Amino acid sequence: MKFEDLRLLEQESVARGIPIVGAKKGKWLYDKIEELQPQKILELGSANGYSGCILGSTRAELLTIELDSVIAQEAKKNYSFFQVKAKIIIGDAVAEVEKMAKDVKSHKQFDIIFIDFAKKKYLTVLEDCISLLKTGGYIIADNIMFLDVQEYRKRVQDHPQLRTEIIPILDGIACSQKIKSH
Template sequence: MSSIVDSPESYFRQLVPAVGPLLEELEQEARRENIPIVGPVVGTLLFLLARVAQARVILELGTASGYSALFLARACALNGGRLLTLELDPAMAERAQRNLERAELAASARVIVGDALSELPRMDAVVDLVFMDIEKADYIRALPHCHRLLKPGGLLVADNVGFKDADAFNRAIVTDPRWTSASLFSFLPGHSPEMDGICLALRG
């Protein structure tokens, strides 16, 4: 019988997908400035989930410099849809907007400056996919709004669910019969941090 590879972390580091010069520049910037980004593996996972789901309306909570937004906006462009991405920090939102313009994806994305917890109750879009990446303690507060906004069969992806502050969210989503969820604790090269949890949940 075959066995697991030696040094799985070194092994899987060789299998990270290439993401191109702009995203690599944002990765270097994130390392320099301690911006917690999803990195190339989770970024690519977001792109392929959005493509497989044929998501036309994607909502991101927590834009930062726009690294994950570039993956999601690229999927939206191909799906004929649009990304709405919410960011609390106006300076970060401006950087994200600039990066979307540099990637020629500005027409497929709208960066909204504001607190997701205040903006969500005011939103009434029908959303195909939500990517949640704000303060982990706030996931539990954002969850009812994600349920309301997502279409039946819509997908919720929550990052950093390995953090203690995500505990209430993790327990709620796995026990609420309106969601079907899988929480994965994984080695994620280039993700901040590299060992972390991701939750994928289908809205019933």
């Protein structure tokens, strides 16, 4: 899949007021996925699947968590249309990530974790996400300049296990690489 293939989905999403990463940040994300060639990705907050289609564009295995069952069904249709290998969990991302982090078999299994859900909960999931991420993997968080994620932004920039770059596209992206296990 090429990034341009998502143009119609992006236009429809914007017209319907569905919150998506949009074309500018979407292109950055697409290029990053192409560069990294991840095998397993966890997405927190799928909406209608726009970002999931980008994340799964390299045929990576995508696990996505979405609270809204109606919009999750729309994401499922979009994943099918764009041939994205995705499993959708309908539920609260905080609870699901916490459950996964308690299961030692889940530790260090993801190459990328993409965070784009309830902004006030970004910090709540951070430590669990780090435990689920492989060393060398990335946590990518959207809307990083929002006031609601200010504490998260500070934490990832100062975290001893992470090296973080803030990407200044629109309302920002934090791209945090896990550089050590503990």
